[in-house]
Amino acid sequence: MLPGLSACGGPAREQESKGPGYDELASMIGRERADILWYASFAPSSHNVQPWTVTIKGPDNWVIGSAEDRWLTEIDPKNHEMLLSIGAFLENLVTAARAYGFQMKVRSVAGNPFYHELVALQFQSGERVEYPLQRLLERRTMRTGFRSEDIDPADFSFLVGREDGFHYYPRASTQAVWLGEATVAATEQQVTRENVQEELSRWIRWSDADARKYRNGLTPDTMDITGLAGWYVRNFYGEGDVLGKDFRRATIERAKQQVAESGGWIVLTSEDDRINSLIETGRRFERMFLKAKDRSIGIHPMSQVLQEKLWSERAAQALMLEKSPQLLLRVGYVRDYPSPVSLRMPLDEITKVKERRLL
Numbered sequence: 001m002l003p004g005l006s007a008c009g010g011p012a013r014e015q016e017s018k019g020p021g022y023d024e025l026a027s028m029i030g031r032e033r034a035d036i037l038w039y040a041s042f043a044p045s046s047h048n049v050q051p052w053t054v055t056i057k058g059p060d061n062w063v064i065g066s067a068e069d070r071w072l073t074e075i076d077p078k079n080h081e082m083l084l085s086i087g088a089f090l091e092n093l094v095t096a097a098r099a100y101g102f103q104m105k106v107r108s109v110a111g112n113p114f115y116h117e118l119v120a121l122q123f124q125s126g127e128r129v130e131y132p133l134q135r136l137l138e139r140r141t142m143r144t145g146f147r148s149e150d151i152d153p154a155d156f157s158f159l160v161g162r163e164d165g166f167h168y169y170p171r172a173s174t175q176a177v178w179l180g181e182a183t184v185a186a187t188e189q190q191v192t193r194e195n196v197q198e199e200l201s202r203w204i205r206w207s208d209a210d211a212r213k214y215r216n217g218l219t220p221d222t223m224d225i226t227g228l229a230g231w232y233v234r235n236f237y238g239e240g241d242v243l244g245k246d247f248r249r250a251t252i253e254r255a256k257q258q259v260a261e262s263g264g265w266i267v268l269t270s271e272d273d274r275i276n277s278l279i280e281t282g283r284r285f286e287r288m289f290l291k292a293k294d295r296s297i298g299i300h301p302m303s304q305v306l307q308e309k310l311w312s313e314r315a316a317q318a319l320m321l322e323k324s325p326q327l328l329l330r331v332g333y334v335r336d337y338p339s340p341v342s343l344r345m346p347l348d349e350i351t352k353v354k355e356r357r358l359l
């Protein structure tokens with residue numbers, strides 16, 4: 001090991017300091033509202049692109065939108081995953097707001113998924129609702145360490161409550177076996193698509209310097225490339241390596257290893273493909289995800305099947321579902337639940353304050 005280089009991991013989250021931009025934002029909109037935004041920012045998103053923007057038109061009038069330069073046009077050409085991520089962000093935001101004693105009026109303002117403004121929010125005072133906000137900070141995507149044991153029905157019901165659209169397939173079920181095989185086959189197909197690999201390469205932050213600079217995208221830590229291998233790629237890998245044969249082969253191998261360990265799959269469907277339905281599905285997804293750690297259940301979205309046309313067309317039939325599957329989640333009890341490792345952009349980079357004079 002070279003002196004000064006650590007093998008143990010890349011840059012950590014800044015959960016204590018709340019990051020650059022927080023103090024200035026808090027001086028304009030107050031600490032409570034700044035905190036609500038900060039909590040919201042820990043939502044999950046495809047490739048960790050964090051597609052959300054927040055325009056603060058007045059202290060009580062915000063608009064959630066999405067930034068075009070954070071759209072994944074190759075794997076998500078219809079912006080459906082983007083809307084699911086926005087839904088997760090909205091869920092975090094509304095949950096944090098309730099805990100601070102605000103009720104949120106939520107109104108969709110988008111005509112199609114490519115509008116830059118998506119959801120208008122209005123703060124109203126309400127009852128403070130007790131909620132362990134720590135859950136928002138501790139939620140994380142798990143990719144390794146799943147035990148091969150079915151999810152207990154009581155735990156599944158704890159996760160989803162009375163919410164619609166969640167389907168659990170135990171690991172030996174026909175559907176779970178199909179999902180595992182289809183995920184590997186879809187991955188094999190996906191790594192041959194040049195544009196997809198190029199898009200991915202733009203969202204991997206191999207070096208610690210890039211991870212710190214962008215604070216979004218995937219890092220070796222989030223891809224579970226740790227230890228000496230992590231140190232090696234953090235110091236010697238770059239964008240071009242994602243386009244090489246070795247990386248493509250390793251991607252397929254990783255998918256095979258991942259699907260081999262699981263306690264089954266949870267599939268989440270939506271009513272239809274309309275904007276409101278997708279945002280609402282993202283909210284349901286996040287509500288479930290936030291409870292998973294309480295029962296030591298790891299959640300790993302694996303979207304390859306839905307991203308590859310050939311496989312997505314077969315999915316609803318193979319899974320015998322009447323409605324469209326929107327999220328395919330490999331799930332399982334995990335031995336450890338380490339702290340999250342994915343980074344978040346500073347609040348001042350996702351927020352635009354329209355009229356400083358009003359605040």
Ligand SMILES: Cc1cc2nc3c(=O)[nH]c(=O)nc-3n(C[C@H](O)[C@H](O)[C@H](O)COP(=O)(O)O)c2cc1C
Nearest residue numbers: 044045046047048081084140141301302303304342
């Ligand atoms: C709609 C959606 C699709 C996702 N698809 C995948 C996927 O196919 N493979 C994967 O490893 N992670 C997937 N993720 C997880 C993200 O990579 C993860 O949320 C992001 O890196 C931030 O990490 P965190 O969830 O630990 O905060 C997906 C997340 C969302 C919201």
